[in-house]
Amino acid sequence: MKNQIFYLALLLCTFNSCKSDYLEVKPRQSLLVPTTKTELQALLDNLDVMNNAPGIVQVATDDILIPDASLPSLASPFEKNAYIWEKDVFPDPNVPEWTLAWRQVFYANVVLEMISGKSETEKPTFDELKGAALFFRAIGYYHLTQMFTNGFDPATAASEKGLPIRTVADVNQSPPRGKLLDTYNFMTGDLLEASRLLPKLSAYKSRPNQVASFSLLARIYLVMQDYDKAFEYADKAIQLNGTLINFNTLNSASARPFPAVLPNGNGEVSFYAAQISYSFMSFLSSSVNVNPALYQLYDSNDLRKTIFFNASGKNFKGNYNNVSRLFGGIANDEIYLIRSEAQIRRNKLQEGLDDLNTLLINRYKTGTFFSYTVSNTPDPLSLVLNERRKELPFRGQRWTDLRRLNQDAKYKTILTRQVNGIDYNILPLDKRYTYPIPQSEILNSGMEQN
Template identity: 30%
Template sequence: MKMKFVYISLLAFSMGAVSCRKYVEVEQPNQRQFKYTADFEKLLNNVDVMEKSASMPILSSDDINLESNTSMQNLLTNELGNMYTWADTYYTSDQSDAGWDALYNLVYVCNQVTSFVMESENGTTLQKQRIYAEAQVQRATTYLTLVNIYSRVYNSSSAASDMGVPLLLSPDLFVSLQRPSVQAVYDQIIKDLTAAIPVLPDVTTNNLHPNKAAGYAVLARTYLYMQRYPEAAENAAKSLSYQSTLLNLGDYADGTKAYPRRLENPEVLMSKEATRPGYLNLPLSSKLVNLFDTRDVRYSLFTRNGSTFQPAFTGRGSYRDMVFQYDNIAVGVSVPEMMLTQAEGLARAGNTNDAMTLVNSLRQHRFKAADYTALTAADAPAALRIVLDERRRELFGTGLRWFDQRRLSREPALAETVTRDFKGTTYTLTAGDRYVYPIPPKNIELNPELLQNPR
């Protein structure tokens, strides 16, 4: 039987993988098998695996614009240039998609936990259940990322027939990689989350490990991407009822106080990271930059003039991953995201005042007190526009904008056409299949049942 190469490099084995034969072998000298409850908890402590998320949507989103930076365009490798221009294919058949590999490796580790932790030794039932629930949340989060990169935008009328992503729920390397429907993937995500949330603790030792606030937050993000806005707002509110701490960014404006690192940041509900694609500097689009009041501390703290980067460029660039060098970009669910998710649901439901109260509560923590003036909205459509603009300001440079572009592309009043000039050619992104990443050709060649996305 041919091994399925959904995982190009199985990092899980380097950690010491669980045997798929459930411990019936005699343990060999100098070999470590995972059989104790604590072993499975250590799997979930591995930040190199469990913090992985998508990086490339940063480059595909309209946060970034290289139009006036010819030297930076030339620094892009072929695959990064393809992502930037939403090309027919991104990788050649001899290249691996590092994002696909890392995310499915995370799924593999979670499947080891859910398959074997309940039979492990030297742990209480409550410990095992908590570890199992944590793995469910991590797996659901990862599938939510995968299905929103490699599958069509969720559409309730076609989700049952649109191709999802391979849905692997056990650590079996020989399963079929035929693609279930988008609906089936979302159903599994919701199933995992709703089963896990009651078991999750209220508080965890650090934000690598999901608690109830994180579980509800991932569920809120799921419903947001499904355009089920009342349920998104409801679960965002539940998340905030457990954790709602905001940083006063004005405290960090003069640089005398250290901005908290990702794993220590109280705004981060579950830590996930992204890296700059190719470690390139990220010039921000003028449309995004023009949304900022220059007194907004996010403008001064998280962006810099392009002249301060190497190589230098015109305009402003994202500085998020440089506030702490090598700390990368936090892309996990967060308190600000939940406030804006709830506010969007309220605005869409016509509850203008409550939506604006949430927006202003967040923005008050993004300005020095003397500089802030509350925003107002004449009606619900105006409030919705303010909320969406605030999402751009709050979440820029994380790649989360790409997922907002996807869902909003289904609404003519909110969809935006993006045009890019790259190496002498103009490229245009409109609603449709260019919002879907192609499946890596290498994976399809190794697994012919894995069908390619239409382009």
């Protein structure tokens, strides 16, 4: 009971937007412990905690160009540090990407522990809640690995540092960092179990379902470079729901061309999440611009050019959230691209191109798109990677793509910027692609730094 009271104190701290490290919260004897389905569902329905995705990595990608005059207006020192790829990005101990992801893991573990304490006859009635908690724990770990562990290399993952594996809600336990391969296997294990417990679709886009579980599995296996499994789970997701928006039906003149996701809009989206908000995300103003090199990738018949960007090409408006915070969830267009890439990498070239054709016919002006075939496409892999770049800007995927593609000499990218007359760059496989663990965590838990 003492641990349960402690857990709820931490939960209430999160509900009240505590700024201090959540490990410092003290238990209060007057707090009630969540045990019913309604109470446990309420924990997982807390959008301010459970439906967040990293935001700071977006400013570090080649999607963005910030004019020198706008840099002083950035509200957080994190933003400028990430933009110029400083080694020490986080001068402040409170790092939202670290704290919120671990809160997702913590909330999930509270729910899982409560369910495990139910009687054997009660447990099956909690299956959907259990599946949701497993999904949230997995996606919390996924977000942490894309920032705070090295990129996944199949040749070294068994020896690289991963993350501590937390399967209990007791925050007084401080397991050591495991191996990276074990961390990824932990995520996929959670998602495989979740996919057996969750419904095909959800009443609300903020709640996990089978499609989202299979989609996240496909995303993770793509990062792991396991293309057979990436194909398998992308295919399962698309078989359940392969809806794509035909961009010919959207109003390209609109400042917000996409339908709202919540509670259950935007048919392409299988799971809603929003990137953690930073001041650089003011894309509809003139202070932060789209990288001209990105805008120039789109030809005149490609509707993404006018749906994603304003008339000048300087500002991004193609936000799948249709709100101020950038989309950080999962949508079917990404899953078609995963299935396409996986097929091509498995030497099933036409099958991969067919998936790409299915996507692109919904992205080009009616009657202007001509399908790709093996005979007219000399380099299918380069094509699908280029289309991935064009389809997913500002979606939180570019940083991960750079980390994985930089392992291949053919696709490696050197990022460069000039800021106030000074040249900055980050080379492929640079250690700065892995962010430092917040110093407060090192001091509190003794966790090994990157």
